[in-house]
Amino acid sequence: ETGVTQSPTHLIKTRGQQVTLRCSSQSGHNTVSWYQQALGQGPQFIFQYYREEENGRGNFPPRFSGLQFPNYSSELNVNALELDDSALYLCASSEGGISTDTQYFGPGTRLTVL
């Protein structure tokens, strides 16, 4: 059983650029959640995808967008990058449904916006 993977591990961008982060969910999981974690803070929920549909969104502007593919991998896209977007971006996968809701995290992508 493979765990959650994310790419890239580190990324440096400049203000105004666009970025795409990728996540492969754990085998057997159909739900992917994305979180932003600033230094010294807890993770903040961005959005969740369940079976290719958005299933909840946190308090993030529309320039944060995502999608989920038929194999349940997912992308997070951020347009018009701002300095405050510098953070650790975490992807978590879970089985979905009502039997369990435990989320397992990938290693994260560290994004630095200059």
Added chain:
Amino acid sequence: QKEVEQNSGPLSVPEGAIASLNCTYSDRVSQSFFWYRQYSGKSPELIMSIYSNGDKEDGRFTAQLNKASQYVSLLIRDSQPSDSATYLCAVNPLAGNNRKLIWGLGTSLAVNP
């Protein structure tokens, strides 16, 4: 009022002692409760999940849940230096299919040799 609150610490305990980490939450209908451990620069790692009132033990870790008091705690017995990390409490306020987690800011734990 923050939805999930934790003491930021740092909590410092000697090696071999019991570390006690606490978390309170504001939403009474919360269903699922999780403790994650996060080393600096790394992603959160699940330690325990708990859904029912009472204690749940897994090795050196015990989670305690009291829904009436809206309180969940994590005890670490025989603390080791490798337990030094930030411990995050996460709460899922909804049953059903929305798996949004609400997070505390974390408690920093230092276990001194």
